[in-house]
Amino acid sequence: MDYEAMAEREIDSYWMAIVNTLKQRNLLRQRPQQGGYIIPRALGVLDTEADCCYFVLDMQYLAGVPREKWLDHDLWRQWRAALSGRAVGVADGFGLWIGIRRKPGLPTAKRLPAVIPLEADRIPDGLYTICLGQSKRGDVVLDLAGSERAILCGGAPGGGKSNLMQSIILQLCAKHGPDELQVAIVDTKTVDFGPAFERLPHLFMPVAHTMDEATALIGTVEQERQRRAAIMRQAGVNHWRKLAEPFPLLLTTIDEAADFAKTPAMEILVESARKGRAMGCSFVVGTQLPSARVIDPQVRAALETIVAFRCRTHLESQAILGIGGAEKLERPGLALAYLRGKWVTAQTLLVGDDGGDLADTVAVPVAPALAAVEVDLVRYALDEIDGRFIIGRLAEQFAGQISKYKLAKLARKWELRGWLTTPAHATDARKVTDELAALADGGLPPVQGIQGRDSRIGQIGQIGGVIGAETVTGDRDRGVTGAMRGGFPVSSFS
Numbered sequence: 001m002d003y004e005a006m007a008e009r010e011i012d013s014y015w016m017a018i019v020n021t022l023k024q025r026n027l028l029r030q031r032p033q034q035g036g037y038i039i040p041r042a043l044g045v046l047d048t049e050a051d052c053c054y055f056v057l058d059m060q061y062l063a064g065v066p067r068e069k070w071l072d073h074d075l076w077r078q079w080r081a082a083l084s085g086r087a088v089g090v091a092d093g094f095g096l097w098i099g100i101r102r103k104p105g106l107p108t109a110k111r112l113p114a115v116i117p118l119e120a121d122r123i124p125d126g127l128y129t130i131c132l133g134q135s136k137r138g139d140v141v142l143d144l145a146g147s148e149r150a151i152l153c154g155g156a157p158g159g160g161k162s163n164l165m166q167s168i169i170l171q172l173c174a175k176h177g178p179d180e181l182q183v184a185i186v187d188t189k190t191v192d193f194g195p196a197f198e199r200l201p202h203l204f205m206p207v208a209h210t211m212d213e214a215t216a217l218i219g220t221v222e223q224e225r226q227r228r229a230a231i232m233r234q235a236g237v238n239h240w241r242k243l244a245e246p247f248p249l250l251l252t253t254i255d256e257a258a259d260f261a262k263t264p265a266m267e268i269l270v271e272s273a274r275k276g277r278a279m280g281c282s283f284v285v286g287t288q289l290p291s292a293r294v295i296d297p298q299v300r301a302a303l304e305t306i307v308a309f310r311c312r313t314h315l316e317s318q319a320i321l322g323i324g325g326a327e328k329l330e331r332p333g334l335a336l337a338y339l340r341g342k343w344v345t346a347q348t349l350l351v352g353d354d355g356g357d358l359a360d361t362v363a364v365p366v367a368p369a370l371a372a373v374e375v376d377l378v379r380y381a382l383d384e385i386d387g388r389f390i391i392g393r394l395a396e397q398f399a400g401q402i403s404k405y406k407l408a409k410l411a412r413k414w415e416l417r418g419w420l421t422t423p424a425h426a427t428d429a430r431k432v433t434d435e436l437a438a439l440a441d442g443g444l445p446p447v448q449g450i451q452g453r454d455s456r457i458g459q460i461g462q463i464g465g466v467i468g469a470e471t472v473t474g475d476r477d478r479g480v481t482g483a484m485r486g487g488f489p490v491s492s493f494s
Helices: 003-024 073-082 161-175 211-235 264-275 297-302 314-321 353-362 372-384 391-397 404-417 434-440 453-460
Strands: 042-047 052-057 088-092 096-101 129-135 138-143 150-154 181-186 249-254 281-287 305-308 334-339 342-350 483-485 488-490
Touching: 003 042, 003 052, 003 073, 073 088, 129 161, 129 334, 138 334, 150 161, 150 297, 150 314, 161 181, 161 249, 161 281, 161 342, 161 353, 181 211, 211 249, 211 264, 211 281, 249 264, 264 281, 264 297, 305 314, 353 404, 372 391, 372 404, 372 434, 391 404
Parallel strands: 042 488, 150 281, 150 305, 181 249, 249 281
Antiparallel strands: 042 052, 052 096, 088 096, 129 138, 129 342, 305 334, 334 342, 483 488
16 A cells, blocks of 8 residues: 555645635735646645644745734634644744644534633542633643643733633632642732632732732742752652652742733742742743733743733734734633643633632631521531431521522532531431531631542542543654655655
């Protein structure tokens, strides 16, 4: 079997679809005398390992098609339709190259929901993973201790940047105790991370609201990174997870990077982000003023994962993503993200006011921890039904004081907090824990949230799941060869 001839035919078919689409969009010029069209030139490469086809465009022979037209997402979508649903995009670096997935795309949703609330069942199971939101192929999952440990997010005010940072913090805090996770928050706007976040038991330092507090916090994070590095050197390990007792993941969130542009604090932050991978230091940095002044090459290099919300101009989109496209996002919460070498459009999860129910679940409660009717509910469960929190019995007993719906919601919140046990079977009732009983008797609330991985599994079971998670492919540094035949770019196997 002539595999080289088959490869040439496959590459030719992809290239014809690309050229015909350019022709349909009136992007190609006709030859005034010879007839036909002026066709761009490119070198085609079939990569069997990555299962992709690449076309490296000859920048001297783009057939008059402007560079920005090659980067138009509407053109990519039309290419995808012409290529039977195969994923396709254009990378813009030292030159332009087109990447095409050889396998046709999976069935996708026609449109994304405009609003997706952040709820406990959206949180993916897995250490330090969170759900960014939903793409047309399902939930998009990020690993804050792995490939998405350094995130840059930005966009116009109201686009969803602060909401995303709240979502990341709350999801991680909901399934990790302070022994597994520490959070450092800089909120110089003073309005995005309210009382619920200030009561998180996971705080590395108090939430920083002023520039002096923020500078001190960033410096302390760098000192902690250096302390961890010294401990690892002494232990003879090169990664924090290899320690006998691993450090908790230290997540630092900066709500507005523009406040620190061109300052010593930004230099320290970039240094921490660049070197902190092995020490368990993760970062999420956002800005509402995307510009080359704020997002300079050092910042972009240190923050490898990029999430852009709606931008006002093409230049703002390019400052965040390196390309245009974010200016076309039509609603709040819709984001264009670059994750592990792939572009993903997703509707991010919406956090309620001041963090919503999830924030109340993970934050240390403010005394009094229980309302009067809640105290009566607990005492009745202990005295009359052997400590079981049976919603039907309680709704009947306290009719007029609390509805059955609110009882069910309260039971779920207390279960997540660890104040009610998780039943072993669906027919079993939750039971009041010693902590909740102490609160009902006027004792002090617990000083920490959910403790440890093992207790988390016992309290909230398997939270959610990854449904149709995005599969992304990293960059490949592979040598390839190719040849030009018959006016069309073709290649042999590399």
